[in-house]
Amino acid sequence: MTDYHKFTLSNGLRVIFQKDITSPMAVVNTLYDIGARDENENKTGFAHLFEHLMFGGSVNIPDFDGPLQRAGGENNAFTSNDITNYYDVLPVQNIETALWLESDRMLSLAFTPKSLEVQRSVVIEEFKQRYLNQPYGDVWLELRPLAYKTHPYKWATIGKEISHIENATMDDVKAFFKANYKPSNAILTIAGNLEQAQVEDMVQKWYGDIPTLPKNVRNLPKEPTQTEYREKTIERDVPSDAFYYAFKMGNRLSSEYYVADLMSDILGGGKSSILYQSILKEQELVSEINAYILGSLDEGLFIVSGKLNNSVDFKQLGEALWKELEKVSSTILSDTVLTKVKNKWETAKVFSEIGLLHRAMDLCYYENLGDASMMLNERNNYLKITTEEIQHFSKKTFVKEQCSVLYIQSQKK
């Protein structure tokens, strides 16, 4: 289902409507073009903390969740290094409740001291639960600053350290809202069994009077080209040794992005992949091995990660892994291998588009990337890739000078 209608309000809010007659539910998805990469280096974790504060009441409505639940709906949000995304799912007949709530918090927040105080603690517990109290949980806190020296991708969405969250003030919060939460910085997608005219009227009614403010111009420090191999070993109380190889790759709009995505499947996507077959099954060096891309908007990372078997050391793994990477860089893969990952991609794509919510999120995502219509070209972007492009990518990417390696050594051994 790829039909949609797009319009823009005079205050700059971009709106996408997708009609779906098959669902009794409606989705209101709001993407704000603000993520952890836009943070001040001394106040990291703020975009995410702010996401929590967006549920602490808005200028005219003291409670966000209650009225939505009373309308039979539910909501959630997530923050990444690139964007902040909020969504509401509710019975279609009650759609206006979601528009009322979302438009009011785009207009202004209540900024209560209690909300800031509590959400600071909640986010600190989230920090502990997800990053500190899990085996291997702090990998990204360590790997990002190893791979990025200048670009703000060097810190994780949750923030560099807990103290940044502890020190957030109400003035910071207000300034952050003013700078980033405004119609020109947002994209709204509405999906459901509604009429286009009705959607236009409702959006105009609830969002039309939100003041116009100019769209932010992003000017992030660019990551210089990496020219040296980086390696770091940390000791942790974990059951087995783990490794993370991070290779620099192109940004989301480069054609390389699609090649990298398929290449990650060829190397580490599932049991018939190259690294699984060679390093896990034949050589029995690891108990787990994966390859994936982070999918960030700016220049990204291609990751190969896994866990060692007990009698194996990092050196053995390194030799075996580089040997495989050199093989894919120096020879052209068979068409069969490429066709296989394209077929797998197509199946995964079809399943990922099931349901209103995923489609609404995708429409916002692609509009933020440049234009919602880019979503329609995705299939072609993947299917046109050739084995020569795969080899070219491998040759360029899998070199020591582009690589940052994090080893987690088990203290138990």
Next chain:
Amino acid sequence: MNRKNAPETHAIDSIPLILPKVRKTKSGIPIYIIDETNDDALKITLQFAAGKIKQAKPLVASFTLDLLLTGTAKKTAQEIEESIDSIGGYTEAEMGMEQASFTVFSLTKNANAILKLALDAISNVNFNQQEFENYRRRNKQHFQVNLEKVGTRARRNFLSSLYKSSPYGDMSELEDYDKIEATDCQKFYNQFIRKGLLHISIVGNVDEATLSTIIENLDDWKNENESNAQEVTAEKAEVLYEAKQGAVQSAIRIGKILFTPHHPDYMEFKVLNTILGGYFGSRLMANIREDKGYTYGIGSGSVTMTKTGYFFISTEVAVDVKEQTLAEVKKEITRLQTELVSHEELELVQKYLSGQFLKNADGAFAMMDQFLFLDIFGLDVSFFEAYLKKINSITTERIKELAIKHLKWEDLSVITVG
């Protein structure tokens, strides 16, 4: 326009549920089909009465299920995986207490070819030694990683406390990994996979050729095992603590054995549970996260199996506020037992649950899940109609009564790790 006033909302009065068509294999196993979909996605699930409670030794059930695609006399694991992957197939195996399932995901156009490969592989699996050993070693490591998590430990301690003298509470230990053999899997497979096929469910535009493939390949698969699911009588509640060095959070599980969907209080208890900890605006969330900031999340729920079920409260909190958290949980339960819920709060929860019910039946995949829920418990659609009616007519007095009856603090086991 007044931004202070909420727009009018409308009640949910009916649930548009499509029931599957039913076909049968030669041995009479039902095939449930929902094919009124408008995309190319096809999902086929084989459901077995082959859950953990069937196993004679720890780990056998999950090993057997996970090794289904690891080779036959004619094909290696690699050949099988390669051939399914090459036409874009995905498979997934899921292990539960009472049941297990094997699912194939594919595009409609490739479904027949993928099923031929997958069904041949699982029909002729030979549990070869090398694949078995590889799997054992890998899984042992995963197990060790999981045991490092306070949440995993608390969940294990919780279930083994609740189900002390029943197979539902049996937890595998590290040494069990060295006691299992490939022949155990072969035996389990022969008895519970080949003779424990409960049903096949299909969501997507399946064609006759694909259906024939299923029917032909599974013609000698049967369902002849008696269920060994048992009713379980509640043990005495326990308070257990396990220390974990270096933990920055404590995991908490609180709960008791409760009931199945056949119990007369089942539907109304959903309302009570939702108020306590079943949604984002619940009392536990409002107090322990949104007021105190002790946790990233806290929730409660009830899990149902065919003959038993349990109620749980689950959270992870900063180690220094563990006792305060327990006191607040107790306080919230006591409030429900001594004070009437306000009509406003009840109305909100009723509308929320109605909306969620509509969402849970949205789309063909969700509808199949709803139908399979009825099927497992031997219920029919009137159950859902009754549910909607019950949750919307419950009184505040009845909620108090249910809290007194089912949530006595002395009856709840309190398990903490960290």
